[in-house]
Amino acid sequence: MISKEQILKIAKLARLNLTPEEEASFSPQFSAILDYFEQMSEVDTSDVLPMITPTEMEFHWREDQAKDWNMGKEVIEQAPEKSGNLFKVPPVVG
Template sequence: MIDKKAIEHIAKLARLHITEDEAQEYSTQLAKALTHFEQISKINTAGIEPMVTPTEIEAYWREDVVKQDFTAEEMTGNAPDRAGNLFKVPPVV
């Protein structure tokens, strides 16, 4: 079980400020969550193949089609400042 002291230590590592009441509440909540994980770990999964998704999904592939909807001039037309076909931005140091 995760006690209040462990919660306070975790909070300190995460640089979080929690009250005594919050530490006690989080301890109780985490204990409940860990109980659920213990129940899940007891399930016999021998012979069951792992899945990528919880349901069987058929992969849908589409053809990649190269198309150019706009010209470079149209894409940079509304830019406040540009250099040729590029957006001009302030230098970053």
């Protein structure tokens, strides 16, 4: 059972504010989902190396060379707030 306190702790770790509805519904939903996922424990996996990617690990070597990248202005354009060519953030002193 995942308690509401646990839900709030996980939300804090993930840097997420939850709505009151999410706070109420996530606890029973997470409990049901994680209960179902318990089935994984039935499989004996001792000495099995976890698989982290299905790709054939190929190494692509290249020279570490600087390239021109002239998109600075377009990138700054996307900022919620900007000042000249800088990203601007509100004061967060607390």
